[in-house]
Amino acid sequence: MPDLTITKVETFKVAPRWLFLKLTTAEGIVGWGEPVVEGRAATVEACIREIEEHLIGHSAHKIEDFWQMIYRGGFYRGGPVLMSALSGIDQALWDIKGKALGVPVYQxxxxxxxxxMRIYGWIGGAxxxxxxxxxxxxxDDGFTAVKMTICDHMEWIDSPAKVAQIGDKMAAMREAVGDEVLIGVDLHGRVHxxxxxxxxxxxxxxxxxxxxELVLAENNDALKALHDFTSIPMATGERMYSRWDFKRILEQDAVDIIQPDLSHAGGITEVKKIATLAEAYDVALAPHCPLGPISFAAALQIDFNCINALIQESSLGIHYNVGADLTDYLIDPDGFQLRDGHVPLLTKPGLGIEIDEEKVREAAAAGHNWKNPIWRNPDGSVTEW
Structure with a gap:
């Protein structure tokens, strides 16, 4: 078995708002990851440069050891920046190991x-x-599930008219697609x-x-009461970064679906543990993924392996994707074989995709400086985006 010693670390900031990572081994096997905090790509890139000295010379076979070294080796740990950097590296290490052994990661x-695996399609409209x-x-395009953000600017307590508008939107969608189609509703933490x-x-x-995200992750203490109030399944997790973040809401029986992000919550290594923890509480898994093809491929490896994986988010055609879409950096634009709202079992080794490195390098020469908008209420006060 090859040693798989990491010899080179490269990062690529590419449109629309992604950061790709390439690890190269002494044997010439490469792995790809997607470490990014949306709107903070340069910050995560700097974090990777700080971690790089621990990565060079490390064996890609020792994935768990590397994860524990980076997480526990610093006195301060967790949070979006460090965990996103670690997530992308973790994805790339699994990609290398799968390629070296000739099997997909889920094996x-x-x-x-x-x-x-069933996926849902994002929709937009005012x-x-x-x-x-x-x-x-x-x-009509074959999806059996959709999701949208159903409200925009919201005051701390907003008018009955704003609430009524939310109901009107949901009523129109349900009438348009019938009861067989699943409609996920994202409040995006905009509601208090x-x-x-x-x-x-x-x-x-x-x-x-x-x-x-009916409420923000920092207000998860309110989830238990909200969960008990409604029969609608409660979902959250995109702004939670480790099994320790998920532990409390699972213990409280405050959530029905967890949504860890493979580019934020510690990569494949950690999300597998989060999924297993959720399974013990009879909670479903629906990984968050409004990002690029590497993060999506990593999420699918978890989905194919975890029994409680319910549905998978995809950024295909999402409104954020200006300048590039989900499959644009793949050698085969049909690499995920999206059919009738599903992705079939990936069979290629590693993460199961082939990145078009020439296109990535060309896009990285232009880069991006994507930032989420800052929203303000009519009185000038900042509100949640």
Whole structure:
């Protein structure tokens, strides 16, 4: 078995808002990862440079050892920047190891538990009619599940009219696609707990698939009461970064679906542990992934291996993707073989995809400086985006 010593670390900031990582071994085997905090790509890139001295000379076979060394080797640990840097490196190490052994990563985790994975398509629109048309188009394209952010600027406690608008949007979508289609509702942390019950109540008649980030992660203490208030499944987790972040809400029986991000929550190594922890609490897994092809491929490796994986987010056609879309950096643009709202079992070794390095290097020459917008209420106060 080759030693797989890491000899080179490269990063590539590419449109629309992604950061790719390439690790090269002494044997010439390469692995790709996607370490990024959306809007903070340069910050995570700097973190990787700090970690690089521990990575050069380390064996890609010793993935768990590297993870523990970086996580526990610093007095201060966790958080979005460090965990995202570690996540991308972890993905690349698994990619190398799978390629060296000639098998997909899920085989190294114990093998596949399913033959295909359902994904959902993002939809956008400012009005009920626009959202209804967008949902219908996704269904016509073969998707059986969709998701959207259903509100925008929200005051700490907003008007009854704002709440009614949310209900009108959901009603229009449900009428357009019927009851067989799953409709995930993302509140994006824009709602505060004082109005969360009213929003859950107005959405409940339309049977959303889940309510995502009904409150911000820092207000997860409110989730238990909200969970007990509504029959709609509660989902959260994209702004949580380790099994220790998820432990409390699982112990409290405050969530039905967890959504760790493979580029933020410690990579394949950690999300596998988070998924197993959730399984013990009878909680489903739906990895967050509004990012690029490497993060998506890493999430699918977890999905194919974990019995409680429910559905997978994809950035295909998402409104953030300006300048490049999900498959644009793949050698085979049909690399994921998206069909009828599903991805079939990936069979190529490692993460299961082939990156077009020439295109990546060309895009990195231009780079990007993507930042999320800053939103303000009519009185000038900052509100959640």
């Amino acid at each position: 190294l985790l114990g093998g596949a538990v399913r033959d295909k 009005t009920p009619d626009e959202l209804a048309r967008a949902a219908k188009k996704r269904v 707990k004082g109005q969360a019950r009213a929003i859950a109540r107005i959405l409940e008649p339309y049977n959303p698939f889940f309510l995502e």
